[in-house]
Amino acid sequence: MLFFLARRVGMMLLTALCLTVLVFYLTNLPAKLETLAKTQAGARISDAEVASWLERNGYGAPMPVRYGEWLGVVPGWVHESPDGTLRGRCIARAADPAEAPTYCGLLQGYWGWSTRFNDAVGSVIATRLGATGMLMLWVMIVMVPSALAVGVLAGMREGSRADRTLSTGAIVSTATPEYVSGVVFIAFFASSTVGLSPLLREWGLLDSPVLFQGNARSAMEGITFWNFTLPVVTIALYGMGYIARMTRASMTEVMTQQYIRTARLKGASFRAIVLKHALRNALIAPFTVIMLQFPWLLNGVVIVEVLFSYPGFGWTLVEAAGNNDIELLLACAVVAVVVVLLTQLISDIGYVYLNPRIRIS
Amino acid sequence: MEELGWGAIFARMAMQFMPVWIGLVAVFALSIGFKRRLGLYGKLFDSKVGMVGFAIVLFWLFTALFADMIATHDPLGQLRGLRNAVPGTPLPDPDGGYEYYLLGGDSRARDVFSRMVMGAREVLKIAPAATLFAFMIGITLGLPAGYFGGRLDTSLTFLANLVLAFPVILLFYLLVTPEIVETGIPMYMAAVLFLMPIIFLTVLWNSRYFVQPWKRNLYIAVTLVIGLWAYAGLAFNADPLGVWGMSPNILNVFVAVVFVNAPTVFRIVRGLTMDIKSRDYVAAGQTRGEGSWYIMLWEILPNARGPLIVDFCLRIGYTTILLGTLGFFGLGVSPESPDWGSTINDGRRLLTAFPHPALVPAFALMSLVLGLNLLADGLREESLRD
C-alpha cells in the first residue's frame, strides 16, 4: 500500500513537472511576452520600450534559465538600473537588497509574483481556492444526494414510468451546458423585468426587486441562500445527470443479481431489499464517477465563476490566461494537476474499500 | 405588411424545412423497411428512445446538408431597421428576397433563423470530424498499448494522463490564441495528429490483406494518395488542387478539440483491449499465428465496437458543448460565424430584453446534444441485447 502511494505521488510530481514546462513554454513565447509587456507597461508603447521593459523585469534570460529560476534551482535574476537601484526576483522579498536570498523558487516555497493582481501568487491562489472550495462544497451537497436519489429511484424498477421520466430528465440536464442554463436562470429568477421576480412582486410575495441575485460577488463577504443558489444549481444541474445515469445503470444491474432475487423470494419487502441489499452495492460505481467528476466540474466552475463574477479559482485562471500572467498560470496548472490526480487516487482507494473483491497488490 | 403570429411563423418554418422532412421520411421508410438486414443500425429502430434520438440527429444533419435551401437570408447580412426585431417581423424592403425575419433579428440586425440553420452546418462540420479524428488517434494508440502492455503502455498512458490532467479551459486559453497560430504550433500538432488516421488505415489494410499483395497494395495506394492529399491540404494548407483546406483559425480549434478528446478515447480503447485480449477467440488467433495487428484490428476492434459507437455519439455531443464553451470565452472560430456557441454568447447578454437571438441557437444546441444522447442510449440498449 505504501509503495503504491509513493508511486502515485511520484507520478503526480512528474506529471506536474511536465505540465509546468509546457505551460512555461507556451506562456513565454516571444509574442506572449510582448503581450505581457504591453499589458503591464502600456498598450501603445513602442517595440524598443517593450524590449527594455522585458530586460528590466527579468524576462531577458533564455527560457530554460528562467524556468530554473521559477523552480528555484537557478539564482534569481538581478537588474541594476543606471542610478544604482537593484531590482530582482528575490529582492522584493527582503527589506534590504543585501539580505535577499540567492534562490527563490518553488523549492524555496515561493510561488512567484502575479503581474495581473500585483500580489504574491501563493496568497492569490490560497484565497481563490478557498472561495472555489465553498462553491464546490455546496455543489456537492446539492448535487450528490439528489443525483443518487434520482438514479436509485429510476433504477429500482427498470422501464417503469418513473424510470422513463427521471432518465429523460437526467439526459436533458446533461445536454444543457452551464453557459445556457446559467443564462436562462439569471433571466428567469434574477431579472426585475422578466421571469419570475416581477410576477412575485405583483402578487406581493417579494419585497426586493429580484428573487435570486444574478451576481455572486457579494458571496465573497457572506454566502446567503439568495446570492449562492443560482451558481450552485447551475453547476450541479449539469453534473447531476451524468451521476444519476451511472447510478441508475448500476442500480438496474444490481437489481437483477441473484441475491436480490433470493431476498425477494424470502419475502422481504421491496423497500427493505432496496435499502438493505441493493443500495450499498449499487453505490460503488457512482462513487468513482463522483470522484472523477471533479476535474470535469472544473470546466463548469470556470464558466459559472465568470458568468456570476465570483472570484474563485476558475475566475482567476481566466484572468491569468487573458493577461498572460505567467507565474499565476503555472500555479493554476500545478493546482489543477494535483486536484485531478488526487481525486483519481481517492477514487481508486475508495473503490478498494467499497469493493472487498479487489485488493491492491 | 403585418407582423406574423406564432402559428404562421411555425408554419413557414416547417415549409422552409421541407427538404429535411423529405429526407427524414425517406430514411425512416427505407430503414424500417429493411431493418432486419441492417445489423446494429437496423436494431436501432426497435428502440423508441433510439429512434427519437436518431430522428433529432438526422434532422440537424439534413439541416446542415440543405442549409442553403432552408436559410431565408444571408447569415451575415445586416438590414437596417431590423436590429433586435421580434420574430415574424416583415422586411421593410424585401427586394425580391424572403419577406420576413422568421425568428427575428439579432443585435446586429441579422436573421436569427438563417443563422441558426447555417450554424448547424458550422457545428456539424467541426464536431463529428474532430470526434472521428480523436477516435482514429485513440484507437491507433490504444490498441497496441492495451495489447502489448509493458513500457509502450506505461509511456502512452502517462502522456494521456498528462493531457487529461490539464484543465480544458487552460489548455484552450494557451492553444487557441492568435500568438500560438503565429508560431505554427497548431500546424505541427496537426502534422502529427492528422498522420494517425493514415497510419491507421494503412495498417488496417496491410494486416488484413497481407496474403493478397495486389489487393493490399491497391488499398494502401488509394489510402496513401487520398490521405496524403488531404493531409497536405488540411495540415499545411498546401493542397495543390485546392480541394482540402482549413483556415488557420479553424485548424487551431480543430486540433485543440482533437487533442483534448483523443486521450479519453485512448483510455477507453486501451481498457477494452485489455479486457478482450484474454478472450478465447484472441488466443485462437494467436495460436493460428496471426500477426498482432491483425488480431488487434480485425479481432479485438470489431468486438469493442458497441461501447465505442455509444461513446462516439456521446462524444460528438460533448464536443459540440465544448465548441460552445470556446465561443463563450470568445476563443477560436471566426467572429461572425453563425455557430451556435458564438451566437448564444452574443445573445446571452441581452437575454432579458431580447430572448430570441440567444434562445434559438441554445435550443438547437440542446436538442442536438439531447438527440445524440438518446441515440447513444438506444444503441447501448440494443447492443447489450446482442
Place this chain on the structure above:
Amino acid sequence: MSNTQSTHLHPAARMYAAECRAGKLGRREFLTRATALGVSVPAAYGLLGLAAPAAKAQTPQRGGSLRMQMDIKAQRDPRTWDWSELANVCRGWLEYLVAYERDGSLSPVLLESWEASDDATEYTLRVRSGVTWNNGDPLTAAHVAHNIERWADASVEGNSMAGRMGAIAEDGKLRDGAIEIVDDLTLRLHLSSPDIAIIVNMSDYPAAVVHPSFTGDDPVANPIGTGPYRPVSHQTGIGAVIERNPDHTWWNEGNGAWLDRIEFLDLGTDPSAWLAAVESGEVEILYQTTGDFIDLFDAVGMVKTEAVTASTLAVRFNQDQPPYDNVNVRRALQLAVDNEVVLELGYNDLGEVAENHHVCPIHPEYAELPPLEFDPDRAREMIAAEGLADHEFELISIDDAWQAATCDSVAAQIRDAGINIRRTILPGATFWNDWLVYPFSSTEWNMRPLGVQVLNLAYRSGVAWNEAAFANEEFDRLLEQANGIPDADERREVMRRLQEIMQEEGVLIQPYWRSLFRHAMPNVGGAEMHPTFEVRYQEYWKS
C-alpha cells in the same frame, strides 16, 4: 471651487470671444481655449456676455457610501497610466494642476492661476497656497517643477506625458532652463515653440501630481497626495475601497468630499454581469454604458447622463501593406460604406455621423465639406478594376463589444457591395501587439480638444502612432502651418484642405463620433458622465 485667476486677459481670448459671439467658434471650444490661456471660467463666460452656470440646483449631502462598477487594474507609476480607470481610483488623493470640465473649460485645482505670454511661449504658473500633502508637507513650486520634470522623462517605458511636454523637453528629458522657479509658489515655463495645448495636457489623466518621495511604483501602496481621501484596500480585478482621510485637512474643505466611502467593484467586462449586480443592489453607479444596455439600465430605474465627445473609432487602412497601398482600393472601400448605417447598426445611433477625416464638428477649426458619397456599385467596379474582385479583404478589431459590432457593420456593408471580406477579432491582450501594422483594422481614439491635435498625433508622416502609415508631403506642410495659426477662422481655411486630403487619400473609414453614457441610481448626485471618463468622486454625493 474658489477662483482667483488673474484679471489680465490674454489678447487671443478677446479674439476668441468675438469669434464665438459671431458664431464662428463653438461655446465649448471657446471655453477650452480661453481657459487654457489663463482666463477664469466666470471671466470667459463674461466675455460672451453670459453668466457662468449657477452651482448645482440640489445641495450635496455629506455622508454615505457609494458602490461603483469600474475596472480595477494593477497600479503603476501615474505618468505611465494607459487607462482612465487607473487614474480614477487615485483621484481622491492624487490631484491635478488643472481639471478639464464637462462644458469644455479648464478649472484650476492645485494651480491658483496661470498666464500665457502673448505668443504662447512662456507660461507663468501660480501654485495654490495653503495646500498640504497628507503627510503634512506644504505643496511648493519645487514640487510642481519636480512633477513636470517627471512628465518630460521619455526614458520611462510607457510615459505618455513625455509626448505632451515636447515644447519643454530635449533629448527625452526636461530641457535645461525650461522651468524657472520664481518663488515658493510661482514657476515659469519657457517653451521652445508656441503650444497652446500645454496646460490642457496637464489635465490629462496621467498628469496626477505626486509627492517628491514617490519612487515610481505603486501610488496606492504609498498614498501621499493632496486630496481628501485615502485608499483602504485595492485588489486588482476585484475592487478597491476608498475612505475620507480623517487625518488630513483638504485645501478645498467644504466644497466636496461628501461621501464617507467609495467602493469600486470590478465585475469584468460583460455588461450583463453589471446588470445582474445592479438588480441585486450591489452597484449604484456604472462607469460607462454602451449599446443596447443603455435601454436596459434605463428600464431598471437608473438615470442616464450623456457626454458628447470627439471620441471615435478609426477603421483605418495601413498604406504600407498591399493592397491598401493603392488609393483606389481605399477609396472604393470607403465608397462601399454608408457611415449612417454603421452608426445605426453598429452603435445604436448614439452619436453623430463622421466624415472620414477625423476632424469633429465640435472642433473650432472644423470646415464643412460636401457630404460623403455612398456608391456600392462603383465600389465594386473599382475593386474589380484593380483586379481584386476575388480578393478576400480582412478587417481586424479588438474583442470589445461596440468596436466589434461597428466593424461587423462595416464588413457587412462591404460584403453587400459584392466585395469579399472576412472579420478577425483579437483578444484585448493580443490586439495591441501589432496595432500599428495591421493592414485594415479599427482603433479607438479618445477626444482631443483641438482638431489639429489628433492629426498631429496620428497622421503626420513618421510619428509614433501613425497607424495608417500615412505620409503626404502636402499634408505635413499644411499641418505645420495650421499649428502656427492661433485664429480658428484662418486655420479653418488650411484645415479644409487638410480634411480634403484625408478624404482624397482614403486614409480611414470613420463612421461616427461617439456619445458616452453613464448610469447611476437616482439618489446619486454630481456624477454625470465626463467626456474623458473622469470619475471625480470627491464631487459625488448621495441623498
